Amino acid sequence: ILDGLLRPGQRVPSTRVLAIELGMSRLPVLTAYEQLLHEGYLEGRVGSGTYVCAAAPDTRLRAKARVEMHPADGKRTQVTPGRSEGGVRPFRMSLPALDEFPQPLWGRIVARYAHRLTPAHLAYGDPAGLAPLRLAIAAHLRTARAVNCEADNLLVTSGSQAGLRLSAAVLLARGDRVAIEDPSYPGARTAFTAAGAELVPIPVDEEGLDVAALARHQRIRAVYVTPSHQYPLGFSMSATRRLALLDWAARHDAWIIEDDYDSEYRYVSRPLGALQGMDARNRTVYVGTFSKVLYPSLRVGYLVVPPSLWESFLDAREALDVFSPTLYQLALAEFLDEGHFARHLRRMRTIYQRRREALLEGLAENCGDRLTVLNADAGLHVATILSGNSDDRAIVRRMTARGLAGTTLSGCFIGPVRTNGLLLGFGGFDEHTLIDATRTLAEVLNNRRG
């Protein structure tokens, strides 16, 4: 029928005749006809005359031609990657020390739960997350980050990007204006524009977001900030600015989205508490993730949500991806409850301290004349400025060709690019790798001269 050999309205042989013609029993022919009737290729009654269905558009032929273009199954083993994520090449941003991750311990915990999953664990889970994990994360955030939270207003997410996307879905309607640090984290930008919001860039300086500049704008529905460690520049927001921002939000019924993406590591002073913990008026949505403190492919983050928004966030979660995989939630709850997480954080602090120093030494020794370190007080990357404001995109292209993963500072600007620079992740690489990489980077930077 699809090949046009049997035409619409054409009578097909009776099942009895066809069975005889084909020299087979009648049952399979009957079954085939029933199937074709069921699928609408044939019409009429079996036994009393059966016809090719009258409605037979030409498209059937084309559909068939296309279907034949499938390669034979099982032949292909190659596939085009969707998008490269930079792997683990030196200076890749946002990578924790994966080589120092306590994989044997973690593997044992995950494996134990993998063997023990009950039907209840396999079924649909709570969109807010597994209760023991919510309790464990809330306890950690209160202690380590001075976040004002209970498990009751903590929602487990599929990472911080999902947390930002959920925040955008709940807080921002299409056309709403969202103020955002400029420069800022590109992932936040895509989350807000995906929700159809209009970005209003606000400058940042050494004290963080310029709240006075923010206050000059009208009809801002929400503001996105990284108070603990400004992405990408690295500054932390001063207490004065924090209080001014909280006041501004309360006065304008605006929401604050606090992205606390890598606040656990601070090298020049004690970690600062979260802005959310100072917010007595419940205007702050707090976004966190385990990607930078454990590992990215875990895909677990969390939101602390003002009680008034709780039901809206659950609705948004159900519309977005329903809930997070249960296995990892079980393993992670144990990892936190047994103190492995706190130990891991403490151990990593020393490791990152060393890696940071190695990178800073390497940069000073090999690249000192080509770039200036802007900030390396905290987190897993060093923000640098290129001498002579030379085009950072061209340099990153050449870094990529030399096996390095570079990130441009210019790409973080929403408004006009004010500074060209390189963002150099150090978390994922040991000291030797980092020193070597600064030598390669120096070659890249100096080639530019030649």
Place this chain on the structure above:
Amino acid sequence: ILDGLLRPGQRVPSTRVLAIELGMSRLPVLTAYEQLLHEGYLEGRVGSGTYVCAAAPDTRLRAKARVEMHPADGKRTQVTPGRSEGGVRPFRMSLPALDEFPQPLWGRIVARYAHRLTPAHLAYGDPAGLAPLRLAIAAHLRTARAVNCEADNLLVTSGSQAGLRLSAAVLLARGDRVAIEDPSYPGARTAFTAAGAELVPIPVDEEGLDVAALARHQRIRAVYVTPSHQYPLGFSMSATRRLALLDWAARHDAWIIEDDYDSEYRYVSRPLGALQGMDARNRTVYVGTFSKVLYPSLRVGYLVVPPSLWESFLDAREALDVFSPTLYQLALAEFLDEGHFARHLRRMRTIYQRRREALLEGLAENCGDRLTVLNADAGLHVATILSGNSDDRAIVRRMTARGLAGTTLSGCFIGPVRTNGLLLGFGGFDEHTLIDATRTLAEVLNNRRG
């Protein structure tokens, strides 16, 4: 300072004096002052006079008061569930046979990969998914569902809801009109309304979506269909309607979103191929999930995307949740490649056949006078209509009180409710449980009479 004991502008003792006062060495006092300077609570130079920062809004006091309200850590072990998902109570929709899932085998595979995760596995992954998994799913879809796909246009998602949300993000701008089967899957509705689209309900009958009714509407950007097994009514779309729908989409430059959520199980005839496989003009986005064939808390689904939309889908994925956890992708690729998945599907077919028959027998014997089975040809649930069109919401409330999980048919309507009925999931429950549950259901239905 936060308690107001030290006032803005007030001079604080020098570090030397305070150290003597407190009877301690000067170093910790210096460190504390530096921290307070850094956080903006103090201003001035250490040693030459230090003052409480002038900008000290009253809000600090309130913020502090709030912080003190935290209960002591480690005391609470209770947490309010975000939202109950019905657990594994009889008639819960969309549950596969979790009691028959090959958990020991699956647990061994997951555990093996949990022990073997390398730093590369822990790092950021491809937003399109892991290559071996994409190849394995594409091969399965070509063979089992006649889907026209390559791994190159197959995107791994965090389940079918995420797939629908991504489709909405790519295909629908705010205010765009999306045609949707009426009645239909509520999750699709929430995905589309979350994107700000306007729903245009289109009636369905025994042949699926009424394409003639669809064609009477203008400016439809996309249409959502469940051709293999209409959710909730259970009908499959006839070939004539399928071809008409494909023609309509091509003529109107509209997109088809095909949700093939539980097409693997069909009891009255051979499973029908996917609509997508008949689409020669690449207007169809195909949405699938492992929730109904493996288990829901896996949170892995997939999209087959027209090549012209591939980059847009990757962008949307990065804005939504970046990528899926790597461990489960590794385990799942092996599960498919080694043939465990195909064996599991075959084995489940017999099990569901038996469960379906048990439910139908139980309903006929115990509830025959109170409800009529509309369709039970495929999938994991039976669609029923209540006698006298009695209020299905009231009955579901009473089912819940008796430990059953009921789903209303009325809740699936977008336009006026045309029919009251119950959707009864049978996949997750053995025959005895189902027969027992029909007896409880009969009591619920008959109580209504008294």
